[in-house]
Amino acid sequence: MAIDLKDYIASIPDFPTKGILFRDVTPILENGPAFQEAVRQLTDYAKSVNADMIAGPESRGFIFGCPVAISLGVGFAVVRKPGKLPRETISCKYDLEYGSNELFMNKDSIKPGQRVVIIDDLLATGGTAKATAQMVEQMGGVVAGCAFVIELDGLPGRETLKDYDVFRIMNLSDH
Numbered sequence: 650m651a652i653d654l655k656d657y658i659a660s661i662p663d664f665p666t667k668g669i670l671f672r673d674v675t676p677i678l679e680n681g682p683a684f685q686e687a688v689r690q691l692t693d694y695a696k697s698v699n700a701d702m703i704a705g706p707e708s709r710g711f712i713f714g715c716p717v718a719i720s721l722g723v724g725f726a727v728v729r730k731p732g733k734l735p736r737e738t739i740s741c742k743y744d745l746e747y748g749s750n751e752l753f754m755n756k757d758s759i760k761p762g763q764r765v766v767i768i769d770d771l772l773a774t775g776g777t778a779k780a781t782a783q784m785v786e787q788m789g790g791v792v793a794g795c796a797f798v799i800e801l802d803g804l805p806g807r808e809t810l811k812d813y814d815v816f817r818i819m820n821l822s823d824h
C-alpha cells in the first residue's frame with residue numbers, strides 16, 4: 650500500500666511556546682521509505698517547473714532541499730540565519746508570528762535567469778519563503794515555485810506567496 654506521509658508527522662502542543670501546535674517532520678526522516686517518498690514528491694514538482702537551482706532555508710529546508718537538488722543534478726543555494734555566511738551576502742528581513750528576523754544568501758549564489766525552486770519542510774506565515782524569494786529575485790533569478798512537505802491551514806502562507814506557484818505534499822491545521 651502507498652505510504653501516507655501524514656502518518657509520519659508528530660504533533661506537539663505548546664512547543665516551542667504556549668499555544669503553538671508544533672508539526673514535527675522528524676518521523677519522516679527516521680523512516681527510509683517515508684523520507685524517500687517525500688523527496689520523490691518534491692523532486693517531481695521541481696522537475697515539473699523546470700528547476701535548475703534549489704534554495705533551502707536553514708535548517709529544515711536543508712534536509713529536504715539537498716536530496717532534491719542531488720536527484721535533479723542541480724545546485725543548492727543555502728539560506729541562512731544571521732552570522733553564518735563568511736563571504737559577501739545579501740539579506741532580507743522578515744516577520745515571524747512574534748517579532749522579526751533576517752535571512753542571508755551568498756550574493757552570487759543565484760545566476761540571472763536561473764529557475765529556482767524554494768524548498769522547506771513547512772509553510773506557516775510564509776515569511777521565510779517570501780524573504781527567500783525576494784533575495785532570489787534581487788540576484789536576477791526566477792522563482793519557479795515553492796515546495797513544502799506541510800502547509801498549515803489557518804495561517805496566511807498562501808496569501809503571502811500569492812505571486813508564486815506553491816506545492817505542498819499535505820495540509821494540516823494550525824491548532
Ligand SMILES: O=P(O)(O)OC[C@H]1O[C@H](OP(=O)(O)OP(=O)(O)O)[C@H](O)[C@@H]1O
Binds near residue numbers: 773
Ligand atoms: O512560514 P513561516 O512562518 O516563515 O514559518 C516556516 C519556517 O519556520 C520553520 O523554521 P524555523 O525558523 O523554526 O527554523 P529551523 O528550521 O531551524 O527550526 C520552518 O522550518 C520554516 O522554515
Ligand SMILES: Nc1ncnc2[nH]cnc12
Binds near residue numbers: 670673771801
Ligand atoms: N507549527 C509549526 N510547527 C513546526 N514548525 C513551524 N514553523 C512555524 N510554525 C511551525
